[in-house]
Amino acid sequence: MAKVLVFIDNPGAAVKKSYLELLTLARSLGEGAVALNGELSDGVAAAFAEYGVNTVVRPSAQDLDDFLVAPKAAYVAAAAETTGAGIVLLDNSPEGKEIAARVGIRLNAGVITDVVAVDADGTAHKSVLAGSYNTACRAKTPVSVVTLKANNVAAEPAPVPSTPETVTVEVPAGSTAAAARITAREQKVASGRPDLTDARIVVAGGRGLDGDFGPVEELADALGAAVGASRAATDAGWISHDAQVGQTGKTVSPQLYISAGISGAIQQKAGMQTSKVIVAVNKDAESPVFEIADFGIIGDVFDVLPQATAEIKKRKG
Amino acid sequence: MKIIVLVKHVPDAQFDRHLNGEGYTTDRDESILSELDEYALEAALQLAEARGGSKAGNQVIALSMGPSGAVNAIKKALQIGATEGVHLTDDALSGSDAAATSLALAAAVRYLGQSSTVDLVITGMASTDGETSLVPAQLAERLDLPQVTFASSLEVSGGRLTARRDADTSSETVEAPLPAVVSVTDQINEPRYPNFKGIIAAKRKSITTLSLADIGVEPAQVGFAGSWTAVTNAEERPPRTAGTIITDEGDAGIKLVDFLAAQKLL
Ligand SMILES: Cc1cc2nc3c(=O)[nH]c(=O)nc-3n(C[C@H](O)[C@H](O)[C@H](O)COP(=O)(O)OP(=O)(O)OC[C@H]3O[C@@H](n4cnc5c(N)ncnc54)[C@H](O)[C@@H]3O)c2cc1C
Numbered sequence: 001m002a003k004v005l006v007f008i009d010n011p012g013a014a015v016k017k018s019y020l021e022l023l024t025l026a027r028s029l030g031e032g033a034v035a036l037n038g039e040l041s042d043g044v045a046a047a048f049a050e051y052g053v054n055t056v057v058r059p060s061a062q063d064l065d066d067f068l069v070a071p072k073a074a075y076v077a078a079a080a081e082t083t084g085a086g087i088v089l090l091d092n093s094p095e096g097k098e099i100a101a102r103v104g105i106r107l108n109a110g111v112i113t114d115v116v117a118v119d120a121d122g123t124a125h126k127s128v129l130a131g132s133y134n135t136a137c138r139a140k141t142p143v144s145v146v147t148l149k150a151n152n153v154a155a156e157p158a159p160v161p162s163t164p165e166t167v168t169v170e171v172p173a174g175s176t177a178a179a180a181r182i183t184a185r186e187q188k189v190a191s192g193r194p195d196l197t198d199a200r201i202v203v204a205g206g207r208g209l210d211g212d213f214g215p216v217e218e219l220a221d222a223l224g225a226a227v228g229a230s231r232a233a234t235d236a237g238w239i240s241h242d243a244q245v246g247q248t249g250k251t252v253s254p255q256l257y258i259s260a261g262i263s264g265a266i267q268q269k270a271g272m273q274t275s276k277v278i279v280a281v282n283k284d285a286e287s288p289v290f291e292i293a294d295f296g297i298i299g300d301v302f303d304v305l306p307q308a309t310a311e312i313k314k315r316k317g
Numbered sequence: 318m319k320i321i322v323l324v325k326h327v328p329d330a331q332f333d334r335h336l337n338g339e340g341y342t343t344d345r346d347e348s349i350l351s352e353l354d355e356y357a358l359e360a361a362l363q364l365a366e367a368r369g370g371s372k373a374g375n376q377v378i379a380l381s382m383g384p385s386g387a388v389n390a391i392k393k394a395l396q397i398g399a400t401e402g403v404h405l406t407d408d409a410l411s412g413s414d415a416a417a418t419s420l421a422l423a424a425a426v427r428y429l430g431q432s433s434t435v436d437l438v439i440t441g442m443a444s445t446d447g448e449t450s451l452v453p454a455q456l457a458e459r460l461d462l463p464q465v466t467f468a469s470s471l472e473v474s475g476g477r478l479t480a481r482r483d484a485d486t487s488s489e490t491v492e493a494p495l496p497a498v499v500s501v502t503d504q505i506n507e508p509r510y511p512n513f514k515g516i517i518a519a520k521r522k523s524i525t526t527l528s529l530a531d532i533g534v535e536p537a538q539v540g541f542a543g544s545w546t547a548v549t550n551a552e553e554r555p556p557r558t559a560g561t562i563i564t565d566e567g568d569a570g571i572k573l574v575d576f577l578a579a580q581k582l583l
Contacts, residue, residue, distance in 0.1 A: 101454035110545030129334045136550040180463040180493035248503045292557040299565025307570025
């Protein structure tokens with residue numbers, strides 16, 4: 001049976017959904033081990049057992065968070081060697097991909113990012129060129145490194161829980177020598193809304209909101225949705241850059257994407273056109289977003305959004 | 318300072334893009350300088366200009382790996398303001414994945430560092446074709462240099478660089494000694510356009526062509542042969558088609574909710 005190593009970075013008190021998805025995928029591919037960075041809290045230990053993890057690897061060094069990427073990659077590669085992993089799984093965050101990149105070089109292993117599914121034989125599936133192609137690819141090397149996009153595997157506990165053993169792996173000496181040091185970190189305030197990358201519904205606003213994201217936020221809250229934005233809206237400072245959807249923002253593929261006051265430039269479409277259902281509200285009938293909308297409304301966001309919000313509240317009672 | 322900017326010649330995203338032939342590589346007709354690399358070039362030019370520009374000996378070298386057409390990306394970079402161009406080109410490079418690309422680029426950077434030390438390698442945050450962001454990190458690993466990726470600001474003084482980067486739950490300030498590999502986001506600056514003077518000046522700037530033999534890389538280490546991943550299948554997704562479009566007559570918000578209810582999305 002293949003050995004699979006999952007990297008889990010600072011889970012805190014509870015393992016988040018995207019990591020549970022990784023653990024579920026790992027189990028479908030072989031025997032799962034975890035390379036953990038950070039505290040092993042009781043909640044996290046319980047989740048590892050529930051998800052059938054065999055081995056929990058912990059680093060010898062405590063200061064991996066003080067540096068950018070390099071020492072974490074050195075640790076994950078060392079953990080893969082110790083556990084004899086043939087597949088290394090990471091999340092698809094920018095940092096997850098970069099750690100994967102360097103783990104690949106350290107292990108002479110092919111790296112595949114943005115993966116939505118992995119077959120039993122190791123073939124990985126992903127879409128490329130802004131969602132215009134579905135592709136299958138494989139690592140040709142004995143070890144492969146895969147980063148999995150959130151929301152594509154249903155997280156499921158193991159039929160039988162495990163009792164994982166814990167081992168410590170030496171973080172290779174010198175891995176911090178040529179690493180950038182993180183000298184300050186400012187925590188951002190959490191919005192309380194679902195996470196943009198794995199939300200089931202996204203309501204996104206653009207320049208058409210003219211500085212007032214209220215109608216977008218209210219509709220999002222009525223739908224239990226995450227809030228997204230075009231670059232024009234984030235550049236204008238109306239909403240934080242984290243909300244940007246698109247080529248240089250986040251890629252989302254929710255069940256429903258509501259685009260409000262967004263023209264639908266190619267860079268915006270790149271981040272949202274794999275959504276299941278797309279709704280667009282825009283004053284200008286010529287806006288390119290209407291070419292891809294399942295339901296388009298030529299109208300003013302300040303009329304349509306509040307009316308829809310009120311109607312949803314009415315129907316939900 | 319001696320700064321190498323990596324520039325890539327990529328299919329223009331304004332047009333339909335296609336995967337073709339052996340290994341499903343991208344069709345490179347209608348290619349342009351990757352727009353995300355313009356931010357890297359701008360960042361390099363600003364650092365060089367703050368130190369007296371090319372007259373004071375600052376070099377901004379635009380390095381591109383790619384087939385013959387890639388020279389166009391280098392020419393554009395020269396028009397924008399790079400001081401010289403380097404084109405790494407060899408038939409054996411075709412089909413290189415990130416691992417093989419970073420191997421060849423690392424060898425090219427080492428080669429360019431023989432005459433005098435390279436202080437910085439600056440790249441865009443991702444190519445607009447492959448979009449993996451793997452190459453900057455892999456280059457740093459191969460060159461054993463600090464990596465400072467997704468920088469949204471960049472300052473250099475006293476042989477050290479300071480950058481900011483935005484993660485989801487925090488923003489970070491990072492510091493590293495030079496030399497280093499840096500990738501920059503589209504938040505870092507406003508790239509300039511080539512002007513008439515720049516276009517004329519570019520004609521006198523040199524472009525050096527390098528082959529694999531020049532940089533000491535074997536053909537088997539790159540291309541399809543040297544890649545660690547292979548694309549085994551690619552299927553074009555049917556393009557999205559427009560659905561129902563209505564004009565608001567005072568009740569579009571309600572019709573929107575009707576639509577959501579019919580789609581079971583409420
Ligand atoms: C390198 C690069 C990377 C980029 N990355 C991204 C990215 O990741 N994400 C992204 O979104 N963009 C990105 N862009 C920018 C992109 O090209 C567009 O400029 C941007 O998406 C436009 O945002 P917008 O649609 O909100 O604004 P506009 O293009 O100005 O469109 C506003 C729309 O709102 C409509 N409108 C105005 N008022 C109302 C109203 N009251 N009611 C209804 N409709 C109204 C208008 O008809 C118009 O269609 C990038 C650009 C570059 C060069």
